Amino acid sequence: MMEDIMKFRYTDGKPNLRRFHQARWDEPIIFELSQPGQRGVLVTETESEVRDTVGDILSTIPETMRRKQLPALPEMSQAQVLRHYLRLSQENLGADLNVDIGQGTCTMKYNPKVNEQLARLPGIAEIHPLQDEETVQGILEIMYQFEQMLKEISGMARFSFQSQAGSQSIYTCAAIMRAYHQARGEADQRDEVITTIFSHPSDAACAKVAGFKVITLYPGSNGYPDFAALKAAVSERTAGLMITNPEDTGIFNPYIADFVNIIHEVGGLCFYDQANANGILGITRARDAGFDMCHFNLHKTFATPHGCGGPGGGAAGVSEELAKFLPVPVVEWDGNKYYLDYNRPDSIGKIRSFYGVAPVILKAYAWVMSLGADGLREVAEIAVLNNNYLLKKMLEIPGVSAPYAVGKPRKEQVRYSWQELYEETGVSSEDIGLRAADFGLHYWTSHHPFVVPEPNTLEPTESYTKAEIDEYVAVLRQIAEEARTNPELVKTAPHNSTVHRIDDHDPLDKPDQWAVTWRAYLRKLKQSKA
């Protein structure tokens, strides 16, 4: 029996492709499930003595401020609500279920279940941020100790975990850059931030919100940001550099210290976007390359789940010189107990409410504690090994290339190009991505603009087995083959997914058609029929 299954599943020792089909429940919009009178949960009742004491409570609210009509929310029984959302969850892939190496730059690694269990314990889930310090020593110790770990991993002097995600950390560092120049009386003069096109869009966008003009460098033929362009861009107006390394191409810029030096020479600061530091943990550190600031995404490198887009966690690290600007409060140890220090007159103030996403900090701490220094280095080494193995296998597929630094090893990810296949078959990278959904796989192109033509960014992390990486490549090989033999199949994909292709984008882009809520949808539907 087992032998039969194996025969079916494997041919010539190579795995066949899965006959995947995503759940297709045709699940109605929740309002369509509403039945008047149904209840999902009942609310606790006020004790009669309390009611008698306070009397007609609604009359305490002035007439003009009282809600007149109940909100038109759905009315559903509890199991109905559960079923609806479980069906929607089945119509979502999630990294636990798929070989999620197709979301390059996002570091879709395994999020250990034990950390989820720990983060749901009452000792973290049921503590209030304004409790007295002596009653939250456990979480303060975790935050303090995790800061010591990140200091060691980056070489920086201090960290703040207040930001909820990577971009908010980037903004934190941009605000610190502004405060630093302000303190030196140069804020008006230094209004330019330099970044690169293969750094995350937020490096440019957050700098802009912080009041800076943005200069963007493009790569030279070696894949490194153009050094001559950098030299031409720096001046007494330079506030700083905000850059990733390795960039989205997975190419490590070996001249990074020279980039840092040239910025320092003109009086600017350097920020290292380490949202994804997965390939260099224990190998090279931000401070050792001269950077003044860096940040980590706890939901990327440090294995906390992405939650459909947050909450994540951002860790912003700075040099000794910049530590005074960090958001308040920071966690300190007075030799006796941990405490929150708000007495920091040079601080940029608050970036987010309270102290960041405590359960995420806890999960990241637990992850580091499960690996230690050797384990973290193993994470980096295997992530890079997996990536270079994937690169080798990908380049064996006709029609795919990896622009820049040809023949050189990459770090944790690669931005591939399907340009050759596109020119041959008319099948685009987007089409390939939609067809990949038919095999139960995520696939991402790249941030805009598409500097690499027909891009596709893959990052296998340390989490997947060799066989799983092989399976991903086998799917892309199959799709490339289909592009040549049956392009319509790819261009009309997905076929086995929950829903089908959206051909007409007007309902998403035209003001008279778009609908961000059900009420807007019903209104416009009515108008269009009238």
Added chain:
Amino acid sequence: MDKKKAVVYPYIPNSEPSIKQQMLDEIGAASVEALYADIPETLRLKGKMNLPEPFLSESDLVRHVEELLAQNATCKDFLNFRGAGCYQHFVPAVCDEINGRSEFLTAYAGEPYDDHGRFQALFEYSSMMGELLEMDVVNVPTYDGFQAVATSIRMACRLTDRNEALVCGAINPDKLSMITNYCLPDISIKQIDIDRMTGNINFSALEKAISKKTAVVYYENPSYLGLITIQGAEIAKLAHRHGAECVVGVDPISLGVLSPPAVYGADIVCGDIQSLGMHIQFGGGQAGFIATCDEEKYLMEYPSRLFGITPTSVPGEYGFGDVAYERTSFAIREQGKEWVGTASALWGITAGVYLALMGPQGLAEIGKVILEKSHYAAKQLAAIKGVQSPAFDGPYFREFVVDFNGTGKTVAEINATLLAQGIFGGKDLSQEYPELGNCAIYCVTELHRQADIDRMVAAVKEIVK
């Protein structure tokens, strides 16, 4: 072989030596080290990072973290009367069930085709919030309520092409700090003092301060001090008369009993959704919302993702996608509106589950129960000699200021004694509002039973006698 190499890490399958070797052979590299050859020696970390010894087994790790967390006293064990932006409400079991589902918990940024469920769940969240707020556009959640206000102010400034924001009434000083930072360097934030008698918005001071330079008038309902503004319509009219946007912050859990701000003239409504099904989590459950009408000029100012419903190639099928994606920093980097990125999507999905479970009746009931219990607590405290409760006369929701000045005790002293009895007394306001002397802000929700409130009141009475 050294000891380190003997470990095959459960999270790192290819750390198994024979597989590692196979892969190296396949790529033709002598060692993993060779793959790092392009990182200059001068940048290489010499030796090993100095990190604590790990707990390699899962069981040891659990013991370690459990021991740390055991040092925290929880609001399950203690009676909690602190809110001030993070609120202890009941979390229905289905909320935790759904946000713990692998498919939602571990997904990220998939396309509408493989992550249809995420798009639909967040569209539904926005839709239910839209019903609660009576507004047609609600974003995919931003980081927290602070960010929602700060972005709403920036949106209003872009809409009016002005750069002055008037912040009225009591506001959390931390929030004001965040907004001020976020609006630097181009927007000036001016705070209009509260009316010292009522604790509420000082309308005449606002009238004096507003001008044709004002982009936005912002206030909260209820305010930081728990007070409900009764002049909503007047404030909106005043703002509009000067060509300014009226932005109002609310906690959506109040909207079963309180009027949605759109009804009394708000243009942009924002706030935090933590009350809707998120545990307090030391402040980790915060998430922000922004809502407006469906006019193009408003929608185009959102930095956030906005998920819209759309037909697919199969008739009758609902599909989803990004509405007006070209306004975002994902599409056009620094030319986009502020920035967009990972924020709080899972909490948005959870808030949707909460609203679906509660329904219209549940929202109305919980609002009433919170009003009843908080008013009961205020009344019982008022019976204590020297205590003025509530300290201000106006209507309030969930939170109220208690004035202890007549007791001869400081809030710090009172709270220290309460703590010894397993009670987190109200948040001390003496630092933030020194002119109020010894006042505290108490938070009472549906979770407080009469016996809990009576216990706290009896304890306070004993302390101040």
